Amino acid sequence: MCSACGFPAAPGHWTDAGAQTPGDRLRLRFARLEAINRLLAAYGLKAWDDGVTPGLQLFAPGGQRELVPDLASLWEAAERMAGQPVDPLSDRALAGG
Amino acid sequence: MPVAEATRSDGRLPVIILGGFLGAGKSTWLRHQLHEGRFAGYHLLVNEAAETPVDNLLLSGARKISVLAGGCACCAGLPDLLATLRALCDAASGKEAGRIAGILLETSGLADPGRIAAAMAEDPVLSRRLVLDQTLVLVDSLHGVQQLTAEDLARAQIEAADELILTKPAAADPVTLARLALSLSVLNPGAMLSAAEQGVAVPLPEPVPGLAPLDLPALGRSEPILPYRLDVGRDGGWVALSTWLSALLHARGDDIVRIKGVVRTPAGRLLLQSVRRVVQSPEILPDDDEALAGPAPEEGVIVLIGRGMDAERLALSWRRFGT
Numbered sequence: 353m354c355s356a357c358g359f360p361a362a363p364g365h366w367t368d369a370g371a372q373t374p375g376d377r378l379r380l381r382f383a384r385l386e387a388i389n390r391l392l393a394a395y396g397l398k399a400w401d402d403g404v405t406p407g408l409q410l411f412a413p414g415g416q417r418e419l420v421p422d423l424a425s426l427w428e429a430a431e432r433m434a435g436q437p438v439d440p441l442s443d444r445a446l447a448g449g
Numbered sequence: 450m451p452v453a454e455a456t457r458s459d460g461r462l463p464v465i466i467l468g469g470f471l472g473a474g475k476s477t478w479l480r481h482q483l484h485e486g487r488f489a490g491y492h493l494l495v496n497e498a499a500e501t502p503v504d505n506l507l508l509s510g511a512r513k514i515s516v517l518a519g520g521c522a523c524c525a526g527l528p529d530l531l532a533t534l535r536a537l538c539d540a541a542s543g544k545e546a547g548r549i550a551g552i553l554l555e556t557s558g559l560a561d562p563g564r565i566a567a568a569m570a571e572d573p574v575l576s577r578r579l580v581l582d583q584t585l586v587l588v589d590s591l592h593g594v595q596q597l598t599a600e601d602l603a604r605a606q607i608e609a610a611d612e613l614i615l616t617k618p619a620a621a622d623p624v625t626l627a628r629l630a631l632s633l634s635v636l637n638p639g640a641m642l643s644a645a646e647q648g649v650a651v652p653l654p655e656p657v658p659g660l661a662p663l664d665l666p667a668l669g670r671s672e673p674i675l676p677y678r679l680d681v682g683r684d685g686g687w688v689a690l691s692t693w694l695s696a697l698l699h700a701r702g703d704d705i706v707r708i709k710g711v712v713r714t715p716a717g718r719l720l721l722q723s724v725r726r727v728v729q730s731p732e733i734l735p736d737d738d739e740a741l742a743g744p745a746p747e748e749g750v751i752v753l754i755g756r757g758m759d760a761e762r763l764a765l766s767w768r769r770f771g772t
Contacts, residue, residue: 366721366728367691370714380688380715387692390770423692427699439700440693440766441758 471558481648
């Protein structure tokens with residue numbers, strides 16, 4: 353970006369924007385984990401973040417486990433494990449509310 | 450570059466239409482041109498198909514700017530556009546006489562510049578007061594091939610152009626880029642072709658010998674692309690929103706062509722923008738509305754532009770997973 357005419361841009365994966373202090377970042381990780389698991393629940397998957405290991409861990413009921421660096425890779429891994437994309441607008445995700 | 454900076458002898462105001470598909474980089478390109486002092490004295494007219502304008506936030510370098518939101522200027526918003534242009538004509542011959550060098554219309558990504566030009570030519574007042582100086586159309590180097598293959602609109606935009614500018618060339622594969630450039634010159638042989646990275650002119654890709662242009666299939670009528678508005682609330686919610694949006698984009702990135710909005714986060718207001726699956730690093734906006742061009746952004750509203758969605762389902766899904 354032209355440094356004279358741009359706004360400052362937030363670095364990292366775009367979902368990491370919005371938290372600038374270390375405390376905010378840690379809070380964001382844990383709050384995000386809850387939001388992720390709400391979406392994953394209908395697909396039988398579960399994510400875990402211990403706050404120390406970089407990235408997130410994704411678990412399938414069969415014991416499959418994957419370590420992913422960010423949300424984009426999390427949804428890819430979840431699609432592989434569930435056999436279909438985690439789509440917040442699908443009947444499956446919205447069923448049983 | 451034939452940009453009329455001096456007043457014309459017939460007194461008509463030059464109009465430049467800046468077009469290009471959703472997310473082609475129109476505002477980014479324009480922002481750099483304004484920074485360099487190009488289009489000085491022009492009145493900027495920014496059109497957005499959605500009701501929540503954000504493009505004007507990027508264009509604080511402009512001296513005079515008006516926003517036409519809530520309808521694409523080539524169809525639903527056309528009466529508004531014509532009324533605004535007439536008002537500008539009045540101003541240009543009244544109190545602003547001699548101070549407006551021309552009008553630059555940044556269209557929404559859904560607009561067909563050809564239809565706007567046709568409407569201006571048909572209007573009895575505007576056809577005498579305005580002259581269409583140039584139609585610039587930006588083509589996204591990353592998504593251009595896909596847009597040309599799948600979207601009637603993308604082809605119509607290219608066909609309407611006097612000048613085509615390839616944006617984001619640095620991120621594209623050189624052969625794909627050369628092929629895109631070749632296809633553009635087949636679709637619109639009369640247009641001047643150039644390339645720009647973040648608004649800065651860069652050389653065109655080297656022609657590759659023996660390369661054939663894209664084989665573009667005939668397009669039928671596909672489902673129309675529509676804007677959807679989603680109220681996500683003013684306070685917080687960024688974590689839930691970014692998580693939900695990233696899943697949505699992963700699942701439906703081919704159908705959601707654009708996301709825009711301004712969201713409150715602990716770090717300040719973020720301007721969120723995506724083109725298909727590519728989300729730009731959110732920009733932090735100053736909290737002071739005075740520092741922004743045009744009207745203040747509507748906080749907590751996300752606009753999704755795409756097909757195959759329905760507003761109720763979006764709201765239901767957001768209530769379920771976002772709050």
